[in-house]
Amino acid sequence: MKKILITGGAGFIGSHVVRRFVTTYPDYEIVNLDKLTYAGNLENLRDIENQPNYKFVKGDIVDAAFINSLFETEAFDGVIHLAAESHVDRSITNPTEFVMTNVVGTVNLLNAARTYWKDNYGEKRFYHVSTDEVYGTLGEGTDMFTEETAYDPHSPYSASKASSDHFVRAYADTYKMDTVISNCSNNYGSYHFPEKLIPLSINNIKHNKPIPIYGKGENIRDWLWVEDHARAIDVIYHQAESGSTYNIGGHNEWKNIDLIKLLCKIMDRKLGRVEGESEKLITYVTDRAGHDLRYAIDASKLEKNLNWKPSLQFEEGLEKTVDWYLENEAWLNNVTSGNYQHYYEEQYTNR
Ligand SMILES: Cc1cn([C@H]2C[C@H](O)[C@@H](COP(=O)(O)OP(=O)(O)O[C@H]3O[C@H](C)C(=O)[C@H](O)[C@H]3O)O2)c(=O)[nH]c1=O
Secondary structure, three states: EEEEEEOOOOHHHHHHHHHHHHHHHOOOOEEEOEEEEEEEEHHHHHHOOOOOOOEEEEEOOOOHHHHHHHHHOOOOOOEEEEEOOOHHHHHOOOOOHHHHHHHHHHHHHHHHHHHHHHOOOHHHHHEEEEEHHHHHHEEEOOOOEEEOOOOOOOOOHHHHHHHHHHOOOHHHHHHHHHEOOOOEEEEEEOOOOOOHHHHHHHHHHHHOOOEEOOOOOOEEEEEHHHHHHHHHHHHHHHHHOOOOOEEEOOOOEEHHHHHHHHHHHHHHHOOOOOOOHHHHHHEEOOOOOOOOEEEEEEOOEEEEEEOOOOOOOHHHHHHHHHHHHOHHHHHHHHHHOOHHHHHHHHHHHOO
């Protein structure tokens, strides 16, 4: 039985990766390590929590002694590392937290792997799940980030992810560890904390609150359904060459304002509102500091080498996502109230 450590498995993308691995590979033991910050939620994994090949461990990757003892007791065959502070706006107000979790936390995991895997590096894989934001920003046009694009991070968040990518490559070169990195575009889907554009807007539209659009809403993101990302991670973990990097994206660029207008249309229909009613909630607010204009990712290496493709058209995926939030009212109410409330309110009222 292979034992795989998935860090950040109670978060948005992490929970989809955990679910996929637990259900697809009954002969693997999946250990989910999560600190359960505001963005980590065991409710995201209720449907698989009693599976015999799943185990949850609460802990912080910044705590090196704890990480070492976990590696000593568990004898992992591989790591898929997703634990990270991920919200760009929060990185602008509190950069140090991002350095600690994203950089120091990653180095702690690499050090533990180096110590406890040193006799059989070749059989154990360290997979770092990263972001396309490390590449910086593009102008409007048709050019895209490839795996060869030079790193040019702008926000404290993307600088911390770029740094952790560099550490992973440095450990591969220096200690000959088997590592892989993937850099993915914006994800959307179920279990997304409503601080991010799509779930925040769904929740605000539902409650007739303003939808905050930064600047003029002209910024462009490439959106990928989170379950397609989880499938890409599965394929890359199992098939990518040692030391490789793969970009993951949806070939699905949207200006924020166009995306929100589409979302408003879907929400009008789902909530039985007159068409155009939800759009009235659009409110232009102060722009994000250092706001990257455009991300567009060339995922052709992944498509050609490992035969992966996005499965869903965006309109269909967005509608599925809206349905999920409307059907899972208890989940949404929970993460916007009680202990979570100030995290949601902070994002929503900051602007
Ligand atoms: C929350 C919010 C955002 N925006 C704008 C800012 C961005 O241009 C776009 C998406 O913002 P969001 O914060 O949802 O996501 P990004 O800043 O693109 O970053 C996300 O995608 C990458 C790949 C990661 O790696 C990040 O971890 C992930 O958070 O909407 C608004 O206009 N209003 C809002 O209220």
